[in-house]
Amino acid sequence: AQTVTQSQPEMSVQEAETVTLSCTYDTSESDYYLFWYKQPPSRQMILVIRQEAYKQQNATENRFSVNFQKAAKSFSLKISDSQLGDAAMYFCAYRPQGAQKLVFGQGTRLTINP
Amino acid sequence: DSGVTQTPKHLITATGQRVTLRCSPRSGDLSVYWYQQSLDQGLQFLIQYYNGEERAKGNILERFSAQQFPDLHSELNLSSLELGDSALYFCASSANPGSSGNTIYFGEGSWLTVV
Numbered sequence: 331a332q333t334v335t336q337s338q339p340e341m342s343v344q345e346a347e348t349v350t351l352s353c354t355y356d357t358s359e360s361d362y363y364l365f366w367y368k369q370p371p372s373r374q375m376i377l378v379i380r381q382e383a384y385k386q387q388n389a390t391e392n393r394f395s396v397n398f399q400k401a402a403k404s405f406s407l408k409i410s411d412s413q414l415g416d417a418a419m420y421f422c423a424y425r426p427q428g429a430q431k432l433v434f435g436q437g438t439r440l441t442i443n444p
Numbered sequence: 445d446s447g448v449t450q451t452p453k454h455l456i457t458a459t460g461q462r463v464t465l466r467c468s469p470r471s472g473d474l475s476v477y478w479y480q481q482s483l484d485q486g487l488q489f490l491i492q493y494y495n496g497e498e499r500a501k502g503n504i505l506e507r508f509s510a511q512q513f514p515d516l517h518s519e520l521n522l523s524s525l526e527l528g529d530s531a532l533y534f535c536a537s538s539a540n541p542g543s544s545g546n547t548i549y550f551g552e553g554s555w556l557t558v559v
Contacts, residue, residue: 365547373532374446375550421487425548430500431477431489432548 332357334424336435343412344443350397351407351438353422361427364398364405369437370418378420381405409440417442447471448551450535456557462523465554467535469516475499475538476518477548478510482531493518525558532556 333356343349355364366378381389381398388396393413397406409416422435447470457463469476478490480503489502493512504510507525512518522529536550 367550372552373555374552375534375536376446377547377549380547430475430492431502432479432487433489434487436486 332359332424332426332433334422334433334435336420336422336438338438339436340439340441342441342443343409345412345414347412348408348410349412349440351409351420351422351440353405353407353435355403355405355422355424355433357403357424357426359426363425363427364396365423365425365432366394366396366405366407367421367423367434368416368418369421370415375421379407412442414442414444416440446549446551448535448537448549450533450551450554452554453552454555454557456559457525459525459527459558461525461558462521463525463556465520465522465533465535465556467518467520467537467551469518469535469537470549473537473539473549474516476512476516477534477536477538478504478518478520479534479536479550480531481534481553482528485531487534490520522556527558530556530558 362383364381368376379391393410419437421437423432449468474495477492490504492500510520532553534553536548538546538548
């Protein structure tokens with residue numbers, strides 16, 4: 331079964347610093363998609379960034395970037411210049427090619443210290 | 445704003461009762477998903493509909509059912525409610541499910557409390 335593991339239940343970072351959230355996944359598929367979602371206190375699930383497994387280039391969205399290591403089945407999220415508004419629960423998610431559902435990790439709660 | 449609309453935002457009901465959660469997908473999206481987020485189970489996929497037809501089923505209880513109507517809105521029906529059904533229920537939508545790369549956009553969720 332495909333699983334997603336986020337080994338850091340909680341992380342904290344000083345405002346303006348950089349933080350990296352870890353995610354590993356287990357799959358026998360070769361083609362799939364990976365996502366990071368953010369869930370702020372409002373509880374809404376907001377897409378942060380996505381990565382196609384067939385692309386070697388790491389995805390970047392403004393201050394957010396990923397380090398995708400396909401062989402290691404690792405997909406970490408780097409947040410640069412952390413802002414107070416980045417405080418949230420972050421979920422890593424996996425979706426294999428041809429499948430419909432997302433498989434989520436357990437989440438990492440990120441706190442930003444002013 | 446993701447464009448996915450869910451109602452109600454909050455709901456409190458008693459055990460044994462039945463509730464209906466409603467979802468309107470993003471304009472143009474044919475696929476609707478329901479997810480449950482609880483403290484002990486995390487985010488769990490319940491069911492997916494595409495253009496009115498059930499496409500995939502996850503960990504959905506027999507007491508729960510869903511449907512997607514011709515106008516593409518969807519309803520999740522929860523019956524014989526138990527305390528353990530208290531959770532945040534998300535609806536999400538995406539475009540053509542034939543492409544798994546299509547992003548799934550989530551609504552704000554319906555918070556159900558069973559007392």
